[in-house]
Amino acid sequence: MIGYFSKVYKVAAALVTGHLITLKYMLKPSITIHYPTEKLTPYERFRGALTFDAATCISCSMCVKACPSNCIALENAVSEAGKKVAKVAWYSIDFGKCNFCRLCEESCPTKPKSVWHSLDYEVVFASRDEMVRCWKKDFPFIGKYFDRRTQDFKDPEGQVCIHEVPPRRS
Amino acid sequence: MTQDELLAKMQKKFPKAAKTAVQVKDYLTVSLPSKDDLIPVAAWLKKEGFDYLDMLTAVDYLGPVDMKGYIRQANFNVFLPEGAAPQAESAAVAGYAYRPVLELVWAFVSMKDKARIFVKLEVPRDAARAPSLSGLFKSADWQEREVFDLFGVVYDGHPNLTKILTPDFLQGHPLRKDYVHIKDRYDE
Amino acid sequence: MTAPKPAPAKAPLPEPVLNRKNGILMADRRWPTDQWAHPWSLPGYRNGALMLAGIILGILGGGALIGELSKWGDKLYALMAAFATAKGISTVAVDAVWVAIKVLIVLHVILVNGLWSIWWERKISAHIQSRVGPTYAGGFHGWAQTICDGIKLFLKEDITPAAADHWVHALAPAIVIAPCIAAFAPVLFGTDLAAARLDVGTLYVFAFAGISVIGVVMAGWASGNKYSLLGGLRAAAQIVSYELPRGFSVVPVIMFAGSLDLSVIADAQSGYWWGVAPRWFVFYPVVGQVAFLIFLIASIAETNRTPFDIPEAESELVGGFHTEYSGMKWSVFFLAEYAYVLLASFLLATFFLGGGGSPLPWAPFTLVPSWIWMLSKAMFMMFVFLWVRWTLPRLRVDQLMDFNWKFLLPWSFANIAVAGLYLAFWLK
Amino acid sequence: MTSEAATAAIPALRSDQLFVNLGPQHPSTHGVLRVGLTIEGEVIVKAVPDIGYLHRGTEKLAEARGYHHCVVLTDRWDYVASMPNNLVFCLAAEKLLGVKATPRADALRVMMCELNRIASHLLFVGTYGIDIGAFTPFLYAFREREMILDLFEMVCGARLTYNYIRLGGVMVDVTPEWTAKLKEFLEYFKPKIDEYDQLLSYNPIFMARTQGVGLITAAEAVSWSLSGPNLRGSGVVYDARKADPYCGYENYDFDVVVGKEGSCWDRYFCRVTEMRQSVRIVEQVLAKLPEGPVMAAGVAKIPKPAPGEAYAHVEAARGDLGVHLVSDGGVSPFRMHVRAPSFLNLAILQEKLVGMKISDVIALLGSTDIVLGEVDR
Structure with missing residues (x-):
């Protein structure tokens, strides 16, 4: 009992x-962090979307070899005199296959890095074409994408980076 | 008990079970001459305390992997209309003993004295048959179905040997080195 | 060798636009330890708390307004009667109009309760789970959330599955909501403030509350899918078996009060022991607490709420008996559930917490009108319903049945016996 | 229709069995798993788990990638606790390469794996609470899990697929500010486990729903070669960190948590107590964190290990995760087999589910804590 x-x-x-x-x-x-009005700032080492700076890139294609899923493609620039120049004719990153593993940034020999992870976690694409972002001679810093329907380069309509320009890492 | 004692005890019972040339790093690896010794060896091991079948897998020693077995669908890149060059060309390494054989690997663990032993059996690639251990260890059931699905090794005496991982419409056994991917409705 | 061309002065890369809100960089204020260290600095928190208090006072004020009007009920009736005789209309019409007014008021109590309690449950459950709940609808802490939901459900397509039996499928929500509204007739909203003063009030309420199980079973069977069939059968077994302890736990209260009439029960609880403790039935030494708990548990089971929400157990039956309902028909089920919760809270307040009476005899408390006391007691009991729902896991079907037949029922009988002893020796 | 024809038309009344699909889209199958249940009333007559919905062929992919690239692949197996995945591949590859990680890297590896175990068990506690019907513990568990993910984000930049443990060491060293934040988390977290116990473990309804349900005896567990909390829940004392210590586990003292009767509650409670042990380990590692570099010298950018075989296994959150690597001296591994604990923990369902009620199916399925990414690989 x-x-x-x-x-x-x-x-x-x-x-x-x-x-x-x-x-x-x-x-x-x-x-709760109320997302649209209060956005979280990721920590400094956060691996967001890749950004590229054509000015400092010496087109050594170390990042092409380092990428596990073969997203990055580039072509060495040739000066008018037909001599190879340590610049990049064009550079493209396929965000559809990038798995944000930071191997390309670690293998990049330039100081400061010419391909690095920004703090942007709002990586949104309106179409599959927009996933392949290209950099050429006079493209803006963010780069453009080639729209197959209209056959021309366009600015990325999707969410532009949360930070206009992410902090550079030496 | 150290590896040598275990090997000695095993060779006393099964003289034909030889220590393999290529040992799995810091574990004892024993190879069996023919597939009929497998059940007796497994039963003896089970009695000896190796009652935990940790892993059951297979390795195809035919040669470097055939790149046509992979699906390469990169997003359209305006600078590379015909798609990027494949990254890693798998080349044969000179001097490595490639041989057209499927090597089945079993790993037994004895939890009492924390020992582990790998048992290997070489099986011809085309008519790959081996006795099923699902009678002794219930976990062999799904693992053997996986090896059947990915390698095409038929395990005699298995309750229901059917595909487990790959979709039904996939033909061929993907993990074989000479596997070539046949376009199905999901490839663009 | 020409001097190396100075590198063209590149525009410095613009500083990243980092996120500040009220001067706080959102990066460093992220961990709960920081946010709980100084809660009041959080932007939405302080006025959130004030707002919640404001809304509760607003609702009480609204209730008080209706209560105030009904005080002059008799004068209003006399006025109408005089007007009718002046115009030569028969008194039957006056009675009809008078009953219509009362029915309208009770119906609106249920509908306003639907709006209020759904919103309140979402806010309470959110803050229990340290999240925020509806905040954007209506601008200020989501007060308009339930209204927007209502409109959305009104506009949603009303799907009747092909395999369903149309008549039974459409009729089921009606049969669930109708008895609930009818059961509100004798319910007390303050001291002698009831739509109809029945001397068999308790019996009437329990009789009508039992009918809605038919609607649930009809919904389960008519939806034509396996999961809702299982849900309907489980609901039938559960509601019917929990009717018994619910009824028997009220018997001691009726024995002490001496009548089934709700207002007589409420008046029997007026007065104070030793001048301080109110003579509520819940404070009777053992009988009161046991009866109160059994009635509370049985009411939670009656309204299919966790830990007894077997009929619509998400993780097993996907949606239970109202899986195939959508639009207004689904919202009628939802409204019926909250109407039953309101009914149960009012009954708990009337039977055990001395509906309408103030807990303390001193001046400031007794001046507060009785409807405010009744409403706050009911709201507290509804809070207990919500609190239980967001804390406890779900019982299995057979455990639920064992708990009822082997624990609640025998103890309610024992409780009646002890109440009999009280009557014989103590309350002579 | 005359009445005789009508009565003839009604088949003899027999209670036939109902075939119900549990999944692949179902609120409590923790991923894309379909279990074909044949039920009679509420009791299950036959259960056929059907997997393969998430099969991405990681073992085939590994044969065409370099060793550094395979580490990225390992994140996607058990995506809830992916630090042990990286670790087990790196241990096997280091055995082939003959490289030894530096002592500081070993300590960091142990710390990261234990933190990841806590995060994975927190997710288990939350989702198991929802399976049994309690919604609130889920939010509390995820509030704590967010703090651990913040720590990972601070040190290696990712919250789920870390790619932090590399061949020969770790990606990057931790900052003193990180260790301070970690201490703050540990102090905050210890009382929280007791709260989970009060809120869920010792809750009578939870215990009624899980004790004595889904009993797995020790012999069955060994024969089905379960591992991790599922094996230890049935009373078998086997923990890879004690049986086959790696990365310096032998010099931290923690005890192996063992259940009594192998019921759902025992497996659940093993995981909750394991969280306490992991906190103890992390504190010991923090106390004596050795100095020195975090990456061993001598690991080439494109490693070509000598031909040979290696097997490494690690006590991951879900069980004994092993990798069998065969190298032919080439750039990419010749064969990589993953011994996934969830794959074997799931196999026992087809025998255990027969004869149970529907709500117990969800309890048993939840208590084995499987992740489909690891089952299908």
């Missing part, structure tokens, strides 16, 4: 302690 009542008491006590915990957290403020 006593065992029965002590069991009932234990069950009731366990239920009440559970309720007190939920009450405790009800009175604490919520920890």
Whole structure:
């Protein structure tokens, strides 16, 4: 008999302690970040979308070899005199296959890095063409994408980087 | 008990089970001459305390992997209309003993004295047959179905040897080195 | 060798636009430890709390307004009667109009409760789970959320599955909601503030509350899919078996009060022991607490809420008996559930917490009108319903049945016996 | 229709079996798993798990990639706790290369794997609570898990697919500010585990739903070669960190958590107590974190290990994760087989589910804590 009542008491006590915990957290403020108005700034080492700076790139194609899923493609520039120049004719990153593993940034020999991960986690593409972002001679810093329907280069309509220009890493 | 004691005890019971040339790094590896020794060896090991069949797999020693077995669908790149050059050309390494054989590997673990032993059996690639251990170890059931699905090794005495991982419409056994991918409706 | 051409002065890369809100860089204020260290600095938190208090006072004020109007009920009736005789209309018409007004008021209590309690449950469950709940609808802490949901559900397409039996499928929600509204007739909203003063009030309420199980089973069977069939059968077994302990746990209250009439039960609880403790039935030494708990648990089971929400267990039956409903028909089920929760809270307040009476005899408390006390007690009991729902896991079907037949029912009988002893020796 | 024809038309009343598909889209199958259940009333007569929906052929992919590139592949197996995936591949490759990670790298590896185990068990506690019907523990568990993911984001930049543990060491060293934040997390987290116990583990309804349900005896567990909390829940004392210590686990003291009868509650409680052990380990690692470089010298950019075979196994969150690597001396591994614990933990369902009720199916399926990325590879 006593065992029965002590069991009932234990069950009731366990239920009440559970309720007190939920009450405790009800009175604490919520920890929600309201996304569109309050955006989180990722930490400094965050691996967001790749960005590329054609000025400092010496087209050594180390990043092409380092990329596991073969996303990066580039072509060495040739000066008018037909001599190879340490510049890039064009450079393209296929964001559809990039798996944000930072191997390309680590293999890039230039100082500061010419391909690096920005802090942008809002990587959104309106179409599959937009996934392949290209850099050429006079393209803006963000680069353009080639739209097969209209056969011309366009600015990326999707979410532009959360930061206009991410912090450079030496 | 150290590897040598285990090997000695095993060779006393099964003289034909020889220590393989290529040992799995710091574990004992034993190879069996023919597929009928497998069940007795497994039963003896189970009695000896190796009652945990940790892993069951196969390796195809035919040669370097055939690149046509991979699906390469890069997004359209305006500068490379015909698609990027494949990255890693798998080349044969000179002097490595490629041989047209499927090597089946079993790993038994004895939890009491924390020992592990690898048992190997070489099986011809075309008529790859081996006795099924699902009678002794229940976990062999799914692992053997996986090796059948990916390598095409038929395990005699298996309750229901059917495909487990690859989709039904996929022909051929993907993990064989000479596997060539046949275009199906999911390839653009 | 010409001097190396100075590199063209490149425009410095613009500084990244980092995110500040109220001066706080969102990167460093991320961990709960920081946010709980100084809660009031959070932008939305302080006025959120004030707002919540404001809304509760607003609702109480609204209730008070209706309560105030009904105080002059008799004068209003006399006025109408005089007007009718002046115009030569028969008194029957006056009675009809008078009943129509009362029905309208009770119907609106249920509908406003639908809006209020759904929103309140979402806010309470959110803050229990340290998230925020509806915030954007209506600008200020999502007060218009339920109204928007209502409109959305009204505009949603009303799908009747092909395999369904159309008549039964359409009729089921009606049969679930109708008894619930009818059951509100004798319910007390303050001291002698009820739509109809029945001397068999308790019996009437339990009789009507039992009818809606037919609607649930009809919904389960008519939807024509396996999961809702299972859900409907489980609901039938659960609601019917929890009717018993719910009814028997009220018997001690009726024995003490001496009558089934709700207002007599409420008046029997007026007065104070030793001048301080109110003579509520919940404070009767053992009988009160046991009866209160059994009635509370049985009411939670009656309204299919966790830990007894077997019929619509998401992780098993996907949606239970109202899987195939959408649009207004689905919202009628939803409204019925919250109407039953309101009914149960009002009954708990009337039976055990002395509906309408103030807990303390001193001046400031007794001046507060009785409807405010009744409404706040009911709201507290509804909070307990919500609190239980967001804390406890779900029982299995057979455990639920064992718990009812082997624990609740025997103890409610024992409780009646002890109440009999009280009557014999103590309350003579 | 005359009444005789009508009565003739009604088949003899027999209770036939209902075929119900549990999944592949179902709220509690934790991924793309379809279990074909044949039920009679509420009792299950036959259960056929059908997997392969998430099969991406990582073993075939590995044969065409370099060793550094395969480490990126390993993140995608058990995506809930992917640090041990990286670790097990790196251990096997280091055995082939004959390279030894530096002591500081070993300590960091142990710390990251234990933190990842806590994060994975937190996800288990949350989703298992929802399976049994309690919604609130899920939010609390994810609030703590976010803090661990922040720590990972601070040190290696990713929150799920870390690619942090590399051949010969670790990607990058931790900053003193990171260790301070980690201490702050540990202090915050210890009382939280007791709260989960009060809120869920010792909750009578939860115990009624899980104790005595889905009993797996020790012999069955060994025969089905389960591993991790599923094996230890049935009372078998086998933990790869104790049986086959790697990365210096032998000089941290922690005890192997063992359950009693192999019920769902035992497996659940093994994981909750394991979180406490992991906190102990992380504290010990933090206490004596050795100095020195984090990446061993001598690992080539494109490693070509000598021909040979290696097998390494690690106590991952879900069980005994192993990698069998065969190298023919070429650029990419000749054969990589992944011994996935979830694949074997799932196999036991087809025998255990027969005769159970529907709500117990969800309890048993949840308690084995499988991740489909690792089952299908």
